Amino acid sequence: xxxxxxxxxxxxxxxxxxxxxxxxxxxxxxxxxxxxxxxxxxxxxxxxxxxxxxxxxxxxxxxxxxxxxxxxxxxxxxxxxxxxxxxxxxxxxxxxxxxxxxxxxxxxxxxxxxxxxxxxxxxxxxxxxxxxxxxxxxxxxxxxxxxxxxxxxxxxxxxxxxxxxxxxxxxxxxxxxxxxxxxxxxxxxxxxxxxxxxxxxxx
Amino acid sequence: xxxxxxxxxxxxxxxxxxxxxxxxxxxxxxxxxxxxxxxxxxxxxxxxxxxxxxxxxxxxxxxxxxxxxxxxxxxxxxxxxxxxxxxxxxxxxxxxxxxxxxxxxxxxxxxxxxxxxxxxxxxxxxxxxxxxxxxxxxxxxxxxxxxxxxxxxxxxxxxxxxxxxxxxxxxxxxxxxxxxxxxxxxxxxxxxxx
Numbered sequence: 093x094x095x096x097x098x099x100x101x102x103x104x105x106x107x108x109x110x111x112x113x114x115x116x117x118x119x120x121x122x123x124x125x126x127x128x129x130x131x132x133x134x135x136x137x138x139x140x141x142x143x144x145x146x147x148x149x150x151x152x153x154x155x156x157x158x159x160x161x162x163x164x165x166x167x168x169x170x171x172x173x174x175x176x177x178x179x180x181x182x183x184x185x186x187x188x189x190x191x192x193x194x195x196x197x198x199x200x201x202x203x204x205x206x207x208x209x210x211x212x213x214x215x216x217x218x219x220x221x222x223x224x225x226x227x228x229x230x231x232x233x234x235x236x237x238x239x240x241x242x243x244x245x246x247x248x249x250x251x252x253x254x255x256x257x258x259x260x261x262x263x264x265x266x267x268x269x270x271x272x273x274x275x276x277x278x279x280x281x282x283x284x285x286x287x288x289x290x291x292x293x294x295x
Numbered sequence: 296x297x298x299x300x301x302x303x304x305x306x307x308x309x310x311x312x313x314x315x316x317x318x319x320x321x322x323x324x325x326x327x328x329x330x331x332x333x334x335x336x337x338x339x340x341x342x343x344x345x346x347x348x349x350x351x352x353x354x355x356x357x358x359x360x361x362x363x364x365x366x367x368x369x370x371x372x373x374x375x376x377x378x379x380x381x382x383x384x385x386x387x388x389x390x391x392x393x394x395x396x397x398x399x400x401x402x403x404x405x406x407x408x409x410x411x412x413x414x415x416x417x418x419x420x421x422x423x424x425x426x427x428x429x430x431x432x433x434x435x436x437x438x439x440x441x442x443x444x445x446x447x448x449x450x451x452x453x454x455x456x457x458x459x460x461x462x463x464x465x466x467x468x469x470x471x472x473x474x475x476x477x478x479x480x481x482x483x484x485x486x487x488x489x
Contacts, residue, residue, distance in 0.1 A: 126384040126429035
């Protein structure tokens with residue numbers, strides 16, 4: 093016979109053991125990298141040949157319509173990213189031309205960074221914090237910054253009903269940014285975006 | 296199913312005739328079938344069940360079956376396509392099953408040291424599925440109406456202490472965000488009798 097207390101302790105022990113080995117998911121930052129692509133299925137990519145792109149990668153930040161100046165990612169990093177994009181476009185049969193040469197499509201590249209701040213604080217704070225202000229504010233925990241590289245292909249001849257350009261193809265490479273620029277990781281993401289877009293192949 | 300449920304409830308309510316009861320704590324390994332197997336191909340090695348049976352007859356026990364079974368698989372990087380949208384990366388898939396069942400067993404050799412039995416359970420099962428990819432997580436869940444046939448063997452090592460090996464099949468019918476969820480479990484553990 094076993095007492096209820098011993099049984100409760102045994103059950104609690106087994107539960108703790110099993111919860112303790114609960115799978116934790118990703119181990120490395122690159123395990124969180126995601127590549128997303130989207131295309132307009134009524135657009136005839138195969139009939140196109142040339143593309144043009146800017147020589148800089150703009151940061152999606154601020155509000156340009158309100159007069160903010162555009163910001164760009166450092167030239168060295170941009171050059172590496174753009175070279176990798178060119179390499180993939182060339183392999184798919186596209187010719188890069190100047191924007192003044194009436195290209196079939198424009199390929200714009202942008203980056204977007206968002207920082208998420210997280211707290212280790214007691215999550216009941218939202219409820220009791222107002223009643224017990226003397227208890228202080230939640231403790232700061234840390235933050236991580238997510239970066240997304242957007243590649244968008246538009247046809248200057250085609251405009252949507254609202255007057256805006258139609259995104260014929262979009263490629264997004266999303267991941268958690270580390271302190272240093274990791275060319276291998278970024279290149280892998282760019283390659284993946286083109287690799288999962290076989291309809292871009294025109295040769 | 297309603298009839299089975301009522302029979303189990305009536306049996307449980309009339310369980311004061313005999314004083315003996317069994318409480319089993321078992322470690323469970325799970326093997327998904329159907330949709331669960333399609334979602335997570337790997338077996339589960341994280342699970343347990345707590346079974347309680349009141350012996351309303353020397354060869355009939357009624358009570359409950361509670362459990363937790365965690366299925367997990369880290370998928371290799373792959374491309375997933377929906378229409379003209381494709382996304383790629385590593386997916387981390389979790390499927391947690393929490394059966395909460397009324398249960399009844401029929402013991403074939405009551406009083407013997409080796410006592411095979413068959414059982415049936417009916418109740419509900421909470422299914423919680425998470426698909427994690429990048430920094431995003433898709434949650435799907437359901438409270439399934441569930442049934443559970445069972446076979447097992449009780450081995451009495453000492454008075455008051457037995458060992459148990461069971462095979463169970465949990466089947467939760469389509470509900471909530473999920474289609475039917477089914478899985479086999481192989482369980483072994485201790486049984487405390489009083």
